[in-house]
Structures are given as C-alpha cells and as structure tokens.
Amino acid sequence: MVHEQAVRPGDAGPRVEGRASAAWITRLASPLAGAGAGPLAGLRFAAKDNIDVAGVPTTAACLAFARTPTAHAHVVQRLLDAGASLLGKTNLDQFACGLNGTRSPYGPVPNSFDPRYVSGGSSSGSAYVVATAQADFALGTDTAGSGRVPAGLNNIVGIKPSRGLLSARGVVPAAQSVDCVSIFARTVAVAARVLQAAMGFDPEDPYGRSLALATAPLPAGFRFGVPSTLNFFGDTLSRAAFEQAVGQLCVLGGEPIEIDYRPLAEAAALLYDSALVAERYAAVRGFFDTHEAEVVEPVRSILAQGRAYSAADFVDARTRLHALGQQAAAMWNDIDVLAVPTAPAHYTIEAMQADPVMLNRNLGEYTNFVNLLDYAAISVPASLRADGLPFGITLIGRAGSDFQLAELGQRFHHATGLPLGATREPLPAIEPLPLVAAPPTVQVAVVGAHLSGMPLNSQLTERGARLVAATHTSPDYRLYALPGTVPPKPGLLRVAAGEGAAIALEIWEMPLAHYGSFVALIPAPLGIGSLRLADGRSVQGFVCEALAVAGADDITALGGWRAYIAARSAAAT
Structure with a gap:
C-alpha cells in the first residue's frame, strides 16, 4: 500500500517545504x-501526473x-x-493540454520567481519542484x-x-504520435545522466524506435x-534577452544564420488549427x-474540436505537414543547430x-513545430x-x-553564471556528458587580450577552443597593466594571502593537439x-614574471582587464 498525501481540487493542499503546494497532486x-546502486543513486525525482506510478492514482x-x-x-x-x-506526482494542465500551468482543478502553479506569473505548462508542477530544489529532477511530457x-x-x-527515444508506455497520451517524455533538472549534466538512464527501445510502445545518436560535439565554429521573423508580442525585455543570448552563442564560436521561419510557423499552426487536433x-x-x-475549459473546447474532422481531413493535414517538413529540411544544409x-x-x-x-x-510560438517535424x-x-x-533559449x-x-x-x-533554478546556489563545475566523444582537451584561463571580444581572442578560436565559463581567481592575485605591450596586455601575479583580490577571467577549452602552437605564441614576460x-x-593560465610588474600600473582594484579597458576608453573620451 502506498502512503500518500493527496490534494483535492480547490484545496490549498499540504504545505511542501514552505513552497506552493499547487505544484503537487500526490x-x-x-x-x-530506487535500486540501492546505480548511475542515479541519491537523486530524488517527481513524475508529472499523466505518468503512471504503481499504486498511486493517475489523474491527468x-x-x-x-x-x-x-x-x-x-x-x-x-x-x-x-x-x-520517487517523491510523488506533480500538477499539470489537464490532459497535458496547455502551455501555461493554469488549466487544472488543483489550482494554477505559480512561477518560481514571482507567484503572480504563470509557470508554463503543461508540465507546470514538475518544473516548479525542480526550480525550487524540492526534487533533483522531474519527468514531464512534451507534445x-x-x-x-x-x-x-x-x-x-x-x-x-527525440521522439521514441524514451518510452511513452504508461503515459496518458495527449497526441500519441508526437508525444515525448521530457526531463527537467537544474543542470544539463543531471538532465543528460537521466536521459541516458531512461532511454532505450521499448517494443511495447507503438512509437518507440531505435535511434543512431550523434556522439561528436558540434563543430567549434x-x-x-535564427528565425527570419521574431515575435515577442510586445515583451521588450524578452526581445533584449534573446539578442543577448545570440551574442553569447557567438562568443562560444557560433555564427548566426538567418533562416526562413515560415514553414516552421505553418507547421506549428497545424497542431491546433487543422484536423491534427x-x-x-x-x-x-x-x-x-x-x-x-468534467473537463475544464478551454481544454474541453479544444478536445471537442477533434470530433468535427473526417478521416480524409486528417490525411490532408498529415500530407501538408510532410510537405512543410520537406521545405524546412533545407535549412539544415546551412546550419548545425537552430536557436x-x-x-x-x-x-x-x-x-x-x-x-x-x-x-x-x-x-x-517557437515550440509547437518541433515534435511535428x-x-x-x-x-x-x-x-x-x-x-x-x-529567460531561456531552446537549441533544436x-x-x-x-x-x-x-x-x-x-x-x-x-557561460551565463546564473544561479541554479530559483535558488541562490551557484552553478557547479562543468561536467563531461555521457555519450559525447571528444578528442583530448586542455583548459586554459585567460585574463587579458585573449578574452572574448579582445584583440587576441582569435588565437583561441582558430584552434577550435570553446568558452567554458566566466569566473574569477581565488583572492590571491594582483593584476597589472604591462607597459609597452601591443596590443595592451595585463600581468597576473600571485601574492601572499590577504594581499590580493579575485580577478575576472574566462576558461577556454581547446584540443590538446593545438595547445603547443598556442603556447608558442605567448611572449615573455608572460607564460603559462x-x-x-x-x-x-x-x-592552466596566463601568469607573469614578478620582475615585469616593477613600475607597471596596479589595476587590481578594477577587478579585471575588461573593466580596465573600459575605464581607459572612458578617460580617452
């Protein structure tokens, strides 16, 4: 017998660690x-309540x-x-029909940052309990x-x-041919570990399949x-946030390519505006x-639409979808990923x-086409x-x-330096991901002219280096502007405890095969x-000989080379 706390529709429900109880149904x-040992030992998870757990009601x-x-x-x-x-079952938009998290008789699930705002759906409760660290990861679904x-x-x-990579057997279907079980976590590393443990061909799932997975990282360049047309529906803050994200992808080595979004948008519209419903x-x-x-509005009206279509209408809609898929496929000739x-x-x-x-x-606006195509x-x-x-971006x-x-x-x-979910915890160190085979690499910390956007950054990118993180040294360093260097360069010197400060830097990872040619470019008095x-x-990182900083300007108080360059530029104007 499974002992449980259940939330009745309309109830406030049991309080959960001071967090919104509407996130939980059971x-x-x-x-x-779980098993006493295994790759996910020690992790706690929740399941969206359209996913079966033996002995626990599935309500959808x-x-x-x-x-x-x-x-x-x-x-x-x-x-x-x-x-x-497993900790329990989470709230959702009824029958997984919605993207906002308010279509549930158990109550709307609030945003984890501001309860006045929607959480998003239909996997609203699963996202909330992960963001608030009530669970390490959670299962949702995605149609x-x-x-x-x-x-x-x-x-x-x-x-x-990818469709069929995770079995949907035991999941209440929303639109079975395009349904996916999805994974929420506070870090990519945890989500990827869960994906690896959960995936596997299930012959009893009508839409299960074996897939050949890409195991090499995307090219360094x-x-x-990026869609040719972007609509933020008047939300200027989200527009600015996406522009910032595009810039960050460029820093990571990406090149933006404008793509024709029309076939994707038309495919997305078919999901609800055609016989596919x-x-x-x-x-x-x-x-x-x-x-x-017994079905809440507007879910009731959406489902009822499906009665009005004939089998021929459905065939026509599927044919149109395939035609749009053929048009959209041309974009992959020019891009490696869609953002x-x-x-x-x-x-x-x-x-x-x-x-x-x-x-x-x-x-x-930017999600409906993905499973369809x-x-x-x-x-x-x-x-x-x-x-x-x-604000988040999706890589497709x-x-x-x-x-x-x-x-x-x-x-x-x-590279964002954001906290984990709705907590104040910092991101942990970056982890190797399962199934991603990469050549041997070395990480190198840069503090000056090799920073992203600086004059010598190309010495990294042309060797296939990737930006891993922006962080700081321990508080045991001093930073100097070295005189007579072209382009201007800093000198980083380690000092006794209590005499230094934390200095901003970037960590880049490059193929080990190219590391030697990079180091050969470093002039004295700098070194690694x-x-x-x-x-x-x-x-490994840039350091400087102690004798070289004699008479150099101590710029430690500025906290990093970018701040020094900005201050110097401001003074010049």
Whole structure:
C-alpha cells in the first residue's frame, strides 16, 4: 500500500517545504526508493501526473478520470532501476493540454520567481519542484512544448528528447504520435545522466524506435539558425534577452544564420488549427464522450474540436505537414543547430485566465513545430531579465542530436553564471556528458587580450577552443597593466594571502593537439602556469614574471582587464 498525501481540487493542499503546494497532486509520505546502486543513486525525482506510478492514482489533473495503475510507466521503472527515488506526482494542465500551468482543478502553479506569473505548462508542477530544489529532477511530457516552456520560465533545463527515444508506455497520451517524455533538472549534466538512464527501445510502445545518436560535439565554429521573423508580442525585455543570448552563442564560436521561419510557423499552426487536433480527442475519446462536463475549459473546447474532422481531413493535414517538413529540411544544409526563444513573453496568471487561448498560443510560438517535424531540443537558462524573471533559449537539432545539443547547451548555460533554478546556489563545475566523444582537451584561463571580444581572442578560436565559463581567481592575485605591450596586455601575479583580490577571467577549452602552437605564441614576460580559481580548482593560465610588474600600473582594484579597458576608453573620451 502506498502512503500518500493527496490534494483535492480547490484545496490549498499540504504545505511542501514552505513552497506552493499547487505544484503537487500526490506527495508520497516517504519516497519510493530506487535500486540501492546505480548511475542515479541519491537523486530524488517527481513524475508529472499523466505518468503512471504503481499504486498511486493517475489523474491527468481530472479527478473523474483517475485510475490506479498496477505497474510503473516504463520510464519510471528505468529510473528506479537506475537508483533514483520517487517523491510523488506533480500538477499539470489537464490532459497535458496547455502551455501555461493554469488549466487544472488543483489550482494554477505559480512561477518560481514571482507567484503572480504563470509557470508554463503543461508540465507546470514538475518544473516548479525542480526550480525550487524540492526534487533533483522531474519527468514531464512534451507534445507542443510542455517540456520546454516551463523550463524557460523557471530558469531550469528542459530536455525534449527525440521522439521514441524514451518510452511513452504508461503515459496518458495527449497526441500519441508526437508525444515525448521530457526531463527537467537544474543542470544539463543531471538532465543528460537521466536521459541516458531512461532511454532505450521499448517494443511495447507503438512509437518507440531505435535511434543512431550523434556522439561528436558540434563543430567549434558552429552555425546556428535564427528565425527570419521574431515575435515577442510586445515583451521588450524578452526581445533584449534573446539578442543577448545570440551574442553569447557567438562568443562560444557560433555564427548566426538567418533562416526562413515560415514553414516552421505553418507547421506549428497545424497542431491546433487543422484536423491534427483530432489526435488529442482520440487520446481520451472513451472518457471524454461520457464525461465531457468534467473537463475544464478551454481544454474541453479544444478536445471537442477533434470530433468535427473526417478521416480524409486528417490525411490532408498529415500530407501538408510532410510537405512543410520537406521545405524546412533545407535549412539544415546551412546550419548545425537552430536557436529560438523558449517562450517569447511572460504573462501573469490573471492575464492568462482572462485570455487563455491567445496567450497560451503565444507561449508556443517557437515550440509547437518541433515534435511535428521530428526534431530534438533542449531549453537552457539564458539570463534573468531586468524585472527579475527568467529567460531561456531552446537549441533544436535533427532527431538523434540529443547529446550533441546537451553539450552545447551545457557550455552556454555555464557561460551565463546564473544561479541554479530559483535558488541562490551557484552553478557547479562543468561536467563531461555521457555519450559525447571528444578528442583530448586542455583548459586554459585567460585574463587579458585573449578574452572574448579582445584583440587576441582569435588565437583561441582558430584552434577550435570553446568558452567554458566566466569566473574569477581565488583572492590571491594582483593584476597589472604591462607597459609597452601591443596590443595592451595585463600581468597576473600571485601574492601572499590577504594581499590580493579575485580577478575576472574566462576558461577556454581547446584540443590538446593545438595547445603547443598556442603556447608558442605567448611572449615573455608572460607564460603559462597554474592558476587557482574561486572554487578552489586549479587550471592552466596566463601568469607573469614578478620582475615585469616593477613600475607597471596596479589595476587590481578594477577587478579585471575588461573593466580596465573600459575605464581607459572612458578617460580617452
């Protein structure tokens, strides 16, 4: 017998660690323990309540629909076998129909940063409990963006795997041919570990498949697509945040390429504005035809649309979708990855409930086409806007590019320096990802003319180096502006404890095969030595001979070379 706390529709529900209880539908009185050992041992997870857990009601946020399964969903069983422990079931937009998190009789799930705003959906509760560190990771589902929009709106990572990579057996379908089980975590590394443990061909899933996965990272000079038209629906803060994210991708070695977004946008519109919506009705037809009044609006109206279409209408819509897929496929000749805003705007719960169809449609502007066209995707945090709300971007690739996207997503996320989810915890050190085979590399810390955007940065990028993180030294260094250097260069000198400060730097990773030619370019009195970072780690980096700083300007108080260059430029004007 599973002991549980259940939340009834309309109740405030049990309080959960001082956080919004609307995120949970069922919180187990004690975690369901996984295997004693395994790659996920020690991690706690939650499952969206359209995913079966044996002995716990599956409601899909509709109490009249509730049933108690006798077996775990395939993906839940794999995670338990890998050592993870299950905490409970999370709230969702009813029948996974929505992208905002307000369409549930159990109550709307608030944004983890500001409870006035939507959390995103339909995997709203799963995103909330991860962002607030109530769970280490969580399972959602994704048909039109439900595994990505809540991630983008809550400063967490959302992996939408290639279709069929994770089994959907034991999951209440939304539109079964395009459904995916998705993964939320606060870091890409955890999400990728979960993906590796959860994936595997399931012959009992009608849409399961074996996929050849790309295991090499994207090229150092990768090309990323940006939509030719971008709509942020009046949200200027999100527009500015996306422009900043594009700049960061360029710093990582990317080249933006404008792509024709029209076939993608037309494919996205087919999801609800064509006979394809009949698949949502078919998924719950037996229940819906006898319990229609038990379904909340606007979910009821959306599902009811599916009755109006004929089989011929559905065939026509599928044919049109395939034609659009053929048109869209041409973009992959020019790009390695597509980058889009995860969600183009933030909306308050009040505004969403006042206009639930149009504002929900806006949230899916850059997500609806992905499963329809058989792409993989990962949403990663990009920034906190000026109003304190999160903004995320989604990296999209062809089917099978899941771990390739994760590798780029991890580098992008760590370059932001953002906190973990809605906590104040810093990002941990970057980790090697499973299944990503890369040549031997070396990390090198740069503090001056080799920083991104500085005159000598090309010496790194032309050797295939990638920006890993922006961080600081330990507080044991002093920084000097060396006289007579062209271009201007700093000298970094380690000093006795208490006599220095933390100096801003960047960590770049380059193929070991090119490291020797890079070091050969470094002129005296500079050299490569071991630098201690703020987190206690040591990496190779630029240091300076002590004699060289005699008479040099001590610029330690500015905290880094960028600040010195900016101050010098300001003084010159």
